[in-house]
């Protein structure tokens with residue numbers, strides 16, 4: 243199906259052509275006609291599926307020409323996502339006279355106030371700072387026609403739901419609302435019931451599967467050797483750009499330091515870093531001045547960073563959905579990517595939930611010639627092979643490789 247058949251305006255089609263998009267992605271093919279027809283839409287799709295364009299393109303078509311009052315509000319959970327959507331917006335709106343502003347905390351009010359005073363068509367905001375502007379009367383939403391709640395489940399996780407509800411209360415009732423969320427927990431369900439009118443659900447049904455172009459493996463290792471294994475992986479793997487995910491900010495800082503000492507060009511991104519530092523880190527990574535980006539989940543969720551050749555999970559993600567989000571950074575737009583996950587014995591349960599969630603087993607791999615100090619796992623695997631035992635982990639037969647977890651043995 244060509245973009246031309248979706249009823250998008252001439253300037254929007256020109257921008258799509260300039261971007262080099264050949265045809266709509268599945269979520270675009272489904273969501274664009276619904277949004278064009280004026281329906282409220284709930285979209286669930288993993289990152290990298292083109293969900294930003296799925297809502298931006300039809301809204302840009304319908305919003306009309308420039309006027310000084312905001313008609314579109316896009317709420318994002320993080321400043322980085324707000325910036326990213328703004329960059330996409332500038333691309334898609336380049337043939338129109340529409341203007342946008344990003345509004346988020348951690349930076350001065352000056353530029354935001356100037357833009358709001360001049361008058362903008364589109365506001366892309368995180369909840370806290372927008373509420374400030376609404377309370378001060380420096381931003382008004384009374385002419386709003388379109389509201390987009392992006393990454394709604396992450397807004398819930400980050401405790402933004404009360405702020406989001408306050409903002410929605412300031413929007414006109416007559417409006418079109420779109421909500422994007424990887425999962426719909428009960429609180430989001432109740433938000434939907436209170437804020438959307440007969441929404442159509444667009445579920446492209448692949449949010450649980452990791453991108454097909456990603457090859458992903460687990461590296462079992464003892465806790466004390468994790469950083470050595472990471473260093474070794476970075477030495478041996480031919481990567482162009484790699485994101486290393488850590489569970490905590492402290493760990494992210496520590497890993498950043500360690501890799502810097504090993505002569506890697508590294509940037510670290512997490513929520514304790516200033517906006518300037520975060521922007522610099524992302525800019526450096528995008529422009530390839532920095533090869534390794536060390537990040538926590540919250541900081542990196544949904545970020546559109548093109549051409550990441552490798553994702554390394556220094557820590558196994560706590561939530562199975564985060565595994566999908568993390569490895570969604572690689573293998574985007576059909577590029578091949580690798581995702582490595584370092585796994586210690588305590589991670590066995592989390593790994594099992596990830597495997598259940600994605601519906602497939604992840605291969606366990608031993609790094610050749612790495613000086614493993616803790617080899618109980620590998621010895622166990624070898625012994626079972628030699629004895630001709632069938633290896634079983636909780637009833638799942640393993641076809642090869644190494645694995646963690648309780649090994650149950652059964653004679654053939």
Ligand code: AMP
Pocket residue numbers: 262263264265266267270288289290291292293294295546548574575
């Ligand atoms: P998103 O899921 O919105 O973060 O988009 C992921 C990436 O896919 C972005 O780099 C977009 O520029 C790109 N993209 C979106 N739609 C298309 C399309 N129809 N064809 C090719 N690339 C696209």
